[in-house]
Amino acid sequence: MPRPRFLDLADRGLSTLGQEALPVLYRHRLLTAHQLTQLLRPDATSTRYIRRQLEVLHDRGLADASVRRTSRAGELLWYTTPLGCEVVENGGELTARAYRMTEDAAASQLQEHTLAVNDVGLAFVQHARRLGDECGPLDWDPEVGHRVRDGDSRLGDEAFLVPDAVLHYVHTGTADDGQQQRMLLTFFCEIDRATMSIARLAAKLHAYARYSRYIPQPAPGRGRPKVSGYRREAWRGRYPAFPRILLVLDGASPAQLARRQDDLRALAAADTRLHSALDLRAGVTTLDQLRRHGPLAPIVTPVFGDAPPTDALLRPSPAASAA
Template sequence: MPYPHTGPTGLGQVAQQAAQVIYQHRLVSTRQMHQLITPHHTRAEYLRRQLHTLRATGLAETVGRRISGQTELLWWLTEKGARAVESVGLLPQRPYRMSPEAALGPLQEHTLATVETGLAFVEWARRLGHECGPLDWSPETAHYYRDDARPGEDLSLIPDAVLNYVHTNQQAKQRTLLTYFIEVDRTQMTIARLAQKLHAYAAYHDFTPQQAAGRGAKSGRRVTTTPAWRYRYPVFPRLLMVLTGASDSRLNRRIADLRSLAASDPTLTSTTLRAGVTTIVQLQRHGPFQPIFTPVLGRAELADAWLQPQAVAA
């Protein structure tokens, strides 16, 4: 996707792109940045020089993590760096600020896994001639709703990411904007908790806010409006759950257990929510438009990211 050539810092284009990507995704490794921003460069030395310029000017900081016997740098923006990105006004402002403690804390691996999931979409979009860039997903955007199972409570659904992807059918000359809710599961939460998150998506899908009737209506009477999600999306986003952090056999059992719990939830069995689950390895290896997703609801017939059974899609 295109990037601006100017900015408030006087830095080069690649350094500015890097600052935007780090701001959007909060914590990003050098490898991920290389694949997102400079994939046309065989090696990452040029990008590293740009990143070290960000650090030298006080706009970014790093922490290290050990992986495969080597130290990998993870990048995050300082307060000065975040303000510099916000001053340009190209990205929605995010109140979250990273710190050394947070960068080294328990959410480090989950944040990087979410970036890795978005990166898989970016790389496959390049291969397939579709459109999905480094800034085409936003982490942790709150969606407010109410649930009949929890009357009187104001609830919020916070996907790990909301990802936009433009699917291009060259033969039909058709472009389709697909929006996805992304949930990344590193097998750190119980399967019951994961099923509860799935329930929250169904409750948000079905949530229709109510407002007081107009003047002259009977006292206490309320009229329904459109579903809450329609104020944000023309079509309700498909939900993609991406599993990682365990062996294939364990992840497959987790998928089966999730389907079993979903089948026993009345809210889920009555919803038209489209949700599929796969593993990060399958997503990276085959891409989102191969039949790698197991539907969470209904028949366990593999589907691609359209979340339609292959017979129907054909």
């Protein structure tokens, strides 16, 4: 699996691992030493070496750390400083982001949600290695905005769909004719730690349905496009196919998460506004199952219909395909 390209940081006294770690910290905002070790040095038997490199990044003013609120042992959560962000952005390896982790944000109650998002990405990376698929330390991007309505951005949150993460995964499988085929998959990931109502979680499905149908309108005064067929759904300019939606539950007992899953499916089934969006491929699972079994195990329950558990590919059932 290819590793992130090195930044030109040798003159700052950084090792190869230090150069790899900085853009990963920048992309994923907040990471533990254990998460970084699993992402960048999965064969390591301890976090000692990565912690040493994080201390070097700290000494160079490129990274800082906050104490994890739920840890009695004082576990540190690492993030890039403003200088570290500038170094990564000037390196040109990653797209610059408007949002930067701050000292206050790193110490806030959003810690666990941010770590859970990264645990989802880490689970995909670990199982991709085991299966011979492709998903690396930089193959998910948190909170990517997608416009879902025309007008001024000052309209607020309703103007944008912002998944917790957009994750890219390349799966190598076998086609019906026995030939190997590569599938480029994109997932809209939503992580729920049992902190929001089921109604609010279900409302996110409306945002995805709206985005799947959203066609940008020409700006006022510009008239209609002259090219026939120019207008099309906005997502087609970003993705080869509409991404699969993966809802990952965590933060409660297995029994409680099972009830939340059933309630979510019941709300989706009863919501007539979603009936026209049944072309969406949406599934729900738990973070524990994703960690234990991986995304290509039958751990994902489709949100729509009575289909049995499947994997994250969310292949349509034979009945759905016939319909």
